[in-house]
Amino acid sequence: MFESVASLLAEREELQEQLGDPALHADAARAKKVNRRYAELSRIAEAHGAWTGLVDDLEAARELAKDDAAFAEEVPLLEEQLEAAQEKLRRLLIPRDPDDGRDVIMEIKAGEGGAESALFAADLLRMYLHYAESKGWKTELLDSTESDLGGYKDVQVAIKGPAADVIGVWAHLKYEGGVHRVQRVPATESQGRIHTSAAGVLVFPEVDAPEELEINPNDLKIDVFRSSGPGGQSVNTTDSAVRITHVPTGIVVSMQNEKSQLQNREAAMRVLRARLLAAQQEALDAEASAARRSQIRTVDRSERIRTYNYPENRIADHRTGYKAYNLDQVMDGALEPIVRSAIQADEEAQLAAVGTES
Template sequence: MFDKLEAILHKYEDINMELNEPNVAQDAGRFASLMKEQSSLTPLVECYKQYKKCKKDLEDSIEMLESESDEELKMLLKEEISNLKNQLPEIEQNLRILLIPKDPNDEKNVILEIRAGVGGDEAAMFAADLYRMYTKYAESKGYRTSLINVETIGIGGMKSVNFIVEGQGAYSKLKYESGVHRVQRVPVTESGGRIHTSTATVAVMPEVTDDVEIDIPPEDVRMDITRASGNGGQGVNTTDSAVRLTHIPTGIVIYSQTERSQLQNKNKAWALLRSKLYDMKMQEQHDSEAELRRSQVGTGDRSEKIRTYNFPQGRVTDHRIKVTLHKIEQILNGDLDELIDSLQAADQAAKLLKMNGNM
């Protein structure tokens, strides 16, 4: 591990030297690339420097203790040595965490797709609850959300909804939400007071940016312009502004009608199509890399039942990490931090275990 850290430190120093060269500042592309690489390495380098300083201080203190005769100074040195010995393992653990390979999608915006599953109208009502939960969570993080398309039912439920969450690190927070969510409660449509179990599926896809190559030949996509339907807002369904894209090789159909502008709907539809195709590509990679899948905490399999929301008991249980929280109302109002932090910690621990086994 420390050979690798030394190599990273030398690389970081080389980047700093190159950034100070006059000709690099004139090359905007090269300068931006170096700045990005420097920024990504800084936390690890700073932590490693802290580790080296702590270790050097410990060695110096031990050396001073061996030659010191003053009892008071010896007591102070012993206390300092004890503190430094306690700090070293913590800093080393932080180094191991920082060495975990970064997910290249972590800093990206995300596109979420929620679909009602088993349970009819109640499943659609639950899908609407999940949509509200994620928009509330995004709002608490300072992220911006915008609808792409929504298919509603008359009693306030959603058969399906697609929306974008924009904000730095949005994917790193929301990527663990993909999978089947289950609700157990008495539906508003139930007159007999019986508890029903319904489901909704959530797919979280990174928004495809310029650094990702997704080849979509024009002949593979049919685009239709139609008049928006439903309650899209004043003026939305009076013009031919809705856009439907059909990706012929996969059969994926994208529909966007939430904006008045045909161009805005077109841009949203293409963003969703690119993300869906990229997501399919990632799924294929996950399916072929069984070892990688085993080291992940629920970020691959869309059919995995990941969480249960039990209203009678007021609890939410995440089945992947065996965590149960008795605060269902707060969670459905967007208070997801405790769940997401626990999922990130579990994922980190699994990757650390795998990394340590390979060292």
């Protein structure tokens, strides 16, 4: 069982040698990738060591149990521990998404529901910022378009975790892409009626370094314009806002959050690289994960992945079946159980697809 581990352990030894070479660290992006892979293989090596140790212990206990009742009592406990260790190793051997260790760029867009949808988009942003804070991640607001009542028509944020994390920001937040539906009494509702609206979330893995993804300057159409605030009124007297169109793919990114045109251009290129990386991964892998394929294109309530029911204080994920009555805590950033349920569901689906190694 687990014959494939031998080649992975050999790869880990090779990476360990590379990490000791000063030349590797001259290339920050390459060093980051090697560190992540080494950390991933180290988790497998540790789990495999624990499993083989328990195999030996159980074999010895069964042999000694023939003559000693005390050892016979240890056998069921060791069998239970071995089963748990085996399951842990099986999960670690599931082929990982190569982007799992990456940081992300998240975009939240108001959809059906007008002003209420924009307010909900702001609530979602706050939820993700608090979740990121609880994980020790750093966040950076890249761009936003505010609504008249203080919500967001559109907001983009970068979320960054520790460089060597194997299970990084993307591994946790990639399942958040989709339409999020809210049921509540809007602040503007005078009759106390419950309204349903929706906001969309897009999540893209971020490129580690600009040189990782080459973009031909001739493929870009760059426009500059004056930034605007709520209602569309101009809030700047200079053409500081930037719109970049990647002509071959039709991807368009606009930035106006900074007062400097250069800063907005850099932020737009950062988002463009992330979107192009996601597009490349989908093109290279026809069997791309359902989570990535389901990223929204239009914010339509029929495509919802999750419902936030305020009157019942209920949160329900329609993909995993997860349901809880602690919506107030979730909106304050207590997302971990929901994230874990999505990760576990994905692992179960992959295990069912590839079968168990034997």
